[in-house]
Amino acid sequence: MRLARVVRAGVAAAAALTAALAFPVAASAHVTVNPNTAVQGGYTKVTFRVPTERDNASTTKVEIAIPTDKPIASVSLKPVQGWTAATETSKLATPIKTNDGDEMTEAVSKITWTADESAAIKPHQFQEFDVSLGPLPQVDQIVFKALQTYSNGEVVRWIDEPAPGAEAEHPAPVLKLSKKTDTTAASTTTSAGPTVAASDSKSGGSDGTAIGLGVAGLVLGLAGLVVGILAYRRAPAPTA
Structure with a gap:
């Protein structure tokens, strides 16, 4: 006993x-971005994962801000069934040169996904939104501030930037960027095909x-x- x-x-x-x-x-x-690492100067596909945390409301709209202080020339969206995607552009304080040698005076500064009634993210479910970005700027990280709108009108602002030794209540998605080296370049070339699989493993x-x-x-x-x-x-x- x-x-x-x-x-x-x-x-x-x-x-x-x-x-x-x-x-x-x-x-x-x-709201997170997956994978959460990439290489400066390269192109990458990221996935914004959005969970619904409410028991009595669904997510009907997602807004992602793209910083323009270090603009990204190419921003492409993958269609999501039942969702309408739209981009907004902003004038750049300082025009930049693209890889083709053209001068870029505007850049995408915001992406908004809006759900049809049947496609809203139900309680305890999540949806993923794929975006292709590049060339990535020469910075240590990109902070994508996000707004999540619920069917009851509530808006959750995922905009808190990371701070050492502190856990943010509403952290913004962060993509960390590493410097390009011969090793990372070879790795990027080798793994360029199965991008989806790489994203899934890190997401x-x-x-x-x-x-x-x-x-x-x-x-x-x-x-x-x-x-x-x-x-x-x-x-x-x-x-x-």
């Missing part, structure tokens, strides 16, 4: 720890984190169970 109680306690501890570790991940779902970052935390919780819980059993075995037998 005593061993059974130890086993039950260990299992309960493992379950509680796993739930405690997994909860912050589930609660922190937000599950938050899911992978949740799984990792869950496994860690189970390992810690099982470790506690083993310690309990060993303690039980070493304990002196009860006297009459």
